[in-house]
Amino acid sequence: MLSKRTAKLAVVTGVALLALSACSSGGSGGNGDGGGAEGAIPLGYTATLSGDFASYGLEMREGIDLAIEEINADGGVLDRDLTLEGVDDEGKPANGPVIAQEFCDNAEIPVVLGFSFSSVALSGLPIYTQCGLPIIASAVTSPELSGASDIFFRTVFTDAYQGAEAAKFISENRGVKKVAVLYQQDDYGKGVADAFTEGIEKAGGTVTSSQAYQLGTVNFASTVDTALKDDPDAVFIGGFYTEAGKIVNQVRDAGSDVPIFASDGAASPLFIELAGANAEGVEVYSAFSASDDSPEAAAFVEAFTKKYDKEPSSWAALAYDATYIAAQAMETAGSTDRAAVTKAIAATKGFPGVSGEISFDDQGNRVGNLTFQRIEDGAFVVIKE
Amino acid sequence: MQEIINGLAVGGIYGLLAVAFSVVYGVLGMVNFAFGEIFMFGAVGALVAGQTNILIADASIDGPALPAWAAIMFGLIVGSLIGWLIERIAYRPLRNAPILSMLITAIAVSMLLRAVATFLFGAAQLPVPRPELGEALNIFGARVQRIDVIVLAVAVAVTLAFWAVIRFTPIGRAIRATAENKDAARLMGIGVDRVISTTFVLGSALAAVAGLLYSQRYGFAAATMGFLPGLKALVAAVLGGIGSIPGAFVGGLVLGVSEELAASYVPQGSAYRDVIAFGILVIILWLRPQGLLGRREVQKV
Numbered sequence: 001m002l003s004k005r006t007a008k009l010a011v012v013t014g015v016a017l018l019a020l021s022a023c024s025s026g027g028s029g030g031n032g033d034g035g036g037a038e039g040a041i042p043l044g045y046t047a048t049l050s051g052d053f054a055s056y057g058l059e060m061r062e063g064i065d066l067a068i069e070e071i072n073a074d075g076g077v078l079d080r081d082l083t084l085e086g087v088d089d090e091g092k093p094a095n096g097p098v099i100a101q102e103f104c105d106n107a108e109i110p111v112v113l114g115f116s117f118s119s120v121a122l123s124g125l126p127i128y129t130q131c132g133l134p135i136i137a138s139a140v141t142s143p144e145l146s147g148a149s150d151i152f153f154r155t156v157f158t159d160a161y162q163g164a165e166a167a168k169f170i171s172e173n174r175g176v177k178k179v180a181v182l183y184q185q186d187d188y189g190k191g192v193a194d195a196f197t198e199g200i201e202k203a204g205g206t207v208t209s210s211q212a213y214q215l216g217t218v219n220f221a222s223t224v225d226t227a228l229k230d231d232p233d234a235v236f237i238g239g240f241y242t243e244a245g246k247i248v249n250q251v252r253d254a255g256s257d258v259p260i261f262a263s264d265g266a267a268s269p270l271f272i273e274l275a276g277a278n279a280e281g282v283e284v285y286s287a288f289s290a291s292d293d294s295p296e297a298a299a300f301v302e303a304f305t306k307k308y309d310k311e312p313s314s315w316a317a318l319a320y321d322a323t324y325i326a327a328q329a330m331e332t333a334g335s336t337d338r339a340a341v342t343k344a345i346a347a348t349k350g351f352p353g354v355s356g357e358i359s360f361d362d363q364g365n366r367v368g369n370l371t372f373q374r375i376e377d378g379a380f381v382v383i384k385e
Numbered sequence: 386m387q388e389i390i391n392g393l394a395v396g397g398i399y400g401l402l403a404v405a406f407s408v409v410y411g412v413l414g415m416v417n418f419a420f421g422e423i424f425m426f427g428a429v430g431a432l433v434a435g436q437t438n439i440l441i442a443d444a445s446i447d448g449p450a451l452p453a454w455a456a457i458m459f460g461l462i463v464g465s466l467i468g469w470l471i472e473r474i475a476y477r478p479l480r481n482a483p484i485l486s487m488l489i490t491a492i493a494v495s496m497l498l499r500a501v502a503t504f505l506f507g508a509a510q511l512p513v514p515r516p517e518l519g520e521a522l523n524i525f526g527a528r529v530q531r532i533d534v535i536v537l538a539v540a541v542a543v544t545l546a547f548w549a550v551i552r553f554t555p556i557g558r559a560i561r562a563t564a565e566n567k568d569a570a571r572l573m574g575i576g577v578d579r580v581i582s583t584t585f586v587l588g589s590a591l592a593a594v595a596g597l598l599y600s601q602r603y604g605f606a607a608a609t610m611g612f613l614p615g616l617k618a619l620v621a622a623v624l625g626g627i628g629s630i631p632g633a634f635v636g637g638l639v640l641g642v643s644e645e646l647a648a649s650y651v652p653q654g655s656a657y658r659d660v661i662a663f664g665i666l667v668i669i670l671w672l673r674p675q676g677l678l679g680r681r682e683v684q685k686v
Contacts, residue, residue, distance in 0.1 A: 185656045212656035216613055218603045219641075221391035222649040242510050242605075249604055253530055255521060273512040274605055 040081040041336055043068070043326060044103040044112035044133070048091040048120070056139050056315050057116045061086065063138075063316035064113055066300075066307055067323035077327045078336070085109065089120050096124030104131035110336035111136060111326045111345075113319060118142030125149050134342040136326055138318035143191065147363035151342050155318045155325070155358060157287055157366050159191030162264065163238065165370050166192075166285055167199025170261055173385055176234040177205045180227035182220075182247055184239035184265070185212040192238035192263045208232045217243060220250045228256050240265040245274030252278045259283070264314075264370075272378055283383070285370040288317035288355040292371055292382050300354040314355070321353035387527045388645040394533035394602060396641020397540030400634035401595040402618035403625065404544055405588035407633035408551070410622070411564040412584045415484055418491040419471055420592045421615020422498035423464045425608065427593025428600035429506055431460030432513050441505050461593045467498070468589025472582055480578075495615075502608035510607040513600045536598045540634075543594050547587065548630045560584055564628070624666050626679015635677055640666065 045064060047057030068082045076082060087102065089095045096119075103109050104127060112128065115121045115137040122144060128135055129149045137145075137154040145152060157165075170176045179200055183193035189212070197207045208230035211223055224247065227235060235251060235258055237244045244266035251260060260282045262271075267286040272279045290301050290311040300320060304312040312320075328351065329344035330336055351358040359367045373380040402424055409417045433439050435456035436448035451459060475494050479487050518531035551557040562570040563580045571577050599614065600606040617640055625636025640662060647654045647661035654661060669677070 182655075212653060214656060214659065217655075217658075218599075218605075219391070219395045219645070220655075222388050222645040223655040225387060225391070226649060226655070245510075245512075245605075246603060249515070253521065254528065270509060270512075274510060276512065276515070276604070 038080055040083040041077060041110060041330070042083050042085045042106070042108050043323070044106075044109045045084050045086045045114045046089050046099045046103070046112065046120075047114035047139075048116035049086070049088040051091055053091050053116060057088075057114065059313045059315040060114055060116075060138055060319035062304070062308055063312065063318070063320035064323045066304055066316075067320045067327075069307075070303070071324070071327050077330045078334070082327065089116070091117055091120065093117075093119045093123040096120040096122070097127050100124035100127035100133075104128065104133055108336075109133065110330060110338055110341045113138070113322050113326065115140045118145055121145060121152075122148070125152060128152075132338045132342065134329075134338060134345055136322040136345065138322045139315050141191075142187075146365055149364070150346075153325075153345055153360050153364040153366075155322045155353070155355065155366055157368075157370065159188055160195040161365065161367075162285065162370060163192040163195030163197075164199040166236070166261065166263065167196045167203065169285070169370075169372055170234060170236070171200060171203035171205050174234065174259065176259070178208050178230065178232045178234075179205065180208050180230065180232040180235045181210040182223065182227060182235065182237050182239070183210070183212055184243065185214050188265065189238045189263075193236075196236060196238065213239075213243060215240070215243065218246055220247050221254075223247075224250045224254050227251075228254060228258065232258060234259045234261060236260075237262040237266065239263065241268045241271035241274065245271050245279075248275040248278050248282060267373065267380065269380075272375055272380075279375045279378070281375065283372060283374045284380070285372045286314055287370065288312075288314045289371045289373055289380060289382055291373070291380050294354075294356075296352055297354045317353075317355050321351075321355055321358060324353065325351055325358065386525075388649045389642050390524075390527050390529055390533070392642035392645035393638060394530070394536040394641070395599075395644075396638035397537040397634075398595050398599050398602070398637070399614065399618045399621045399640050400637025401540045401544060401591050401598070402614060403621040403633035403637045404547060404630055405591040405595075406619050406622040407625070407627050407630060408547075408560075408584060409588050411628040412560060412581055413476070413487070415476075415487045416491060416619060417471075417476075417585075417588070418488075418495040418615065418619075419468075419498055420588065420618070421611030421613075422495050422502070423468050423589045423592040423611070424596035424599070424614060425502060425606070425611035426467050426498070427460045427464035427596035428513070428606040428610065429460075429502065429511070429608075430463035430593075431456045431597055432511060432600065432606045433506075434459035440507070443507075457597060460597050461590055464593025464596065465586045465589045468585045468592070469582060471498075472585040477578065477581075499608055499612070506608055508608060510605040510610075513604050513606050515604045516601060532602055536602055539594070539598060543591065544630065544634045547591060550587070551630065556580070556583055620663065620666055624669060624676055626676025629676070629678050632676055632678030639669075639677070 047060055048054055049057045072081045087099045089099055103112055112133060112135045116139055118140040121137060121140050125148055129151055134151045138156050141156055141158050143160060181193050183189035200207055209227055237247055244262045248260055262284045264286040267284040325348055329341050332344040333340035349359050357368050361367050372383040374383050405420050434449055434451045437450040439446050439448040471494050475490050479490060522529045551560055559575045559580045562575055563577055567577055621636035621640045622633045625632030643665045644658045644662040648658040651661055
């Protein structure tokens with residue numbers, strides 16, 4: 001769900017950056033005695049770490065730092081410690097190739113993590129492909145990256161995959177036949193809604209109406225009337241919590257108690273705040289939920305909260321998983337040889353990540369289960385069915 | 386029918402804000418873009434005043450937790466005060482400057498206020514508890530939300546009261562005289578600066594009321610909430626005939642309703658409602674350049 005438009009939060013101060021880099025170098029460089037003879041293995045990390053869109057990169061970094069700390073404490077990889085070579089791409093596609101060349105030239109680096117923007121990943125991809133350096137990205141969702149290169153993998157689900165999975169869940173687990181779709185007029189909303197519509201139709205259902213809306217719309221009265229006119233079994237919203245909250249309120253204002261489902265853009269505590277009592281019973285999905293009580297997720301949330309004194313975001317969880325997959329791939333390959341590591345990553349099957357089981361399809365896209373959640377008593381509760 | 390009802394409440398809010406634009410334009414001949422932000426400060430002010438715990442610039446402090454009526458008064462006072470301040474600090478020194486300087490200053494003030502609000506209250510939308518009023522009413526087969534009735538009634542009442550002030554009170558007469566001819570008004574012993582100040586305070590109060598209604602109706606307040614309604618209200622004011630109070634209000638209603646009609650009757654209209662609504666307005670202005678209820682301006686030589 002990450003496009004430039006998404007990122008609206010987090011003004012990052014230089015202080016925060018300094019603090020972060022200081023703490024990461026202290027964490028990874030400090031305990032050299034755990035490593036083996038050859039010294040530490042540097043992992044490449046590039047993302048947008050400054051400016052308005054820095055929050056995703058910084059959250060990924062938190063997940064990666066935690067994973068590296070744990071792996072090193074546990075004896076490292078191939079008896080060597082892991083360290084992180086972080087480079088800020090400033091969100092500029094022009095920086096993609098420059099950073100790619102830098103990582104490629106450092107023969108020590110076996111794998112690259114991170115990426116905040118699809119555009120930056122795309123611009124650097126030819127160079128990574130040329131030197132055979134594998135990437136495990138955790139926030140870029142553009143369909144253009146699907147199968148774009150043999151060395152590209154991502155732990156984040158694409159918008160299309162999410163839409164299709166949501167359609168499957170709603171038609172199979174909820175028995176919904178007729179759905180009214182409302183979606184945000186941009187790459188994210190349209191990507192989700194198109195795949196969702198296709199999925200519903202494939203399952204034998206119908207989409208009674210499909211309406212787009214602009215970000216920032218507040219009055220949905222007539223839009224909601226159109227959606228409810230055909231008496232649908234459910235309403236699906238592909239968009240952010242800001243508009244989803246208002247749609248939910250206005251559907252209930254219209255006197256309808258139709259079940260409502262929403263995409264991961266609404267899987268935010270702010271959605272519950274905006275929709276209040278009307279949020280009850282709404283079902284959403286996301287790649288990761290901090291309220292998931294699977295042993296992996298629970299242990300991660302505990303460790304993360306202890307280290308950073310806050311709940312982990314999806315981005316932190318997906319980057320944490322990417323780091324572990326990289327470590328496992330190096331162990332499987334038995335070396336830090338780029339080609340061998342790439343092969344091992346591609347062969348990842350059912351890896352027990354904190355965001356659920358992780359496998360990659362032949363396009364490098366994440367395959368696995370979304371975490372579906374229902375809002376009960378003002379909190380997200382993970383649905384287990 | 387249903388669409389018209391769906392659009393009337395938000396139209397009333399646009400209308401109220403449009404009256405603020407209209408009256409300041411009448412007096413100063415300039416567009417005070419900052420009304421969108423005063424709209425926002427009215428809503429955010431009332432929200433904050435009603436809370437027991439406020440997050441300001443990421444610091445948590447105890448809120449005054451005023452009762453609802455007092456919180457609303459607080460929002461109004463904050464909005465009016467900001468209106469008075471910006472006129473005093475930003476616009477008065479430019480009284481004899483070219484109109485473009487004032488326009489640019491107005492844009493700067495608007496951006497500054499938005500940045501201040503983002504700094505103080507963050508960029509996220511803050512939830513505003515929506516009043517519990519019960520089920521929608523059914524009037525001749527159309528569904529009418531109770532809150533819409535209240536919003537529209539308040540908007541009409543406030544506009545009428547404002548119109549009465551302008552029409553029948555001494556200060557109203559002074560405002561009209563200033564709008565007519567500033568120099569002549571000054572020669573007749575009217576304190577033009579004081580009149581302009583008063584106009585800003587009254588206009589800002591209207592904008593703040595509009596913001597309050599908006600946040601109650603849609604259940605949120607945010608630093609950026611005033612931008613789009615401000616733009617639409619400005620268009621509504623032009624549509625109704627800028628300078629005319631009933632015109633501005635009617636312009637707001639027409640805009641609110643045409644948005645809903647566009648969303649409902651045009652294929653994929655919900656995505657392009659603004660484009661369609663603004664298109665309609667362009668056509669109306671083409672047919673009636675002076676606006677719906679405006680007078681044709683005669684340029685005296």
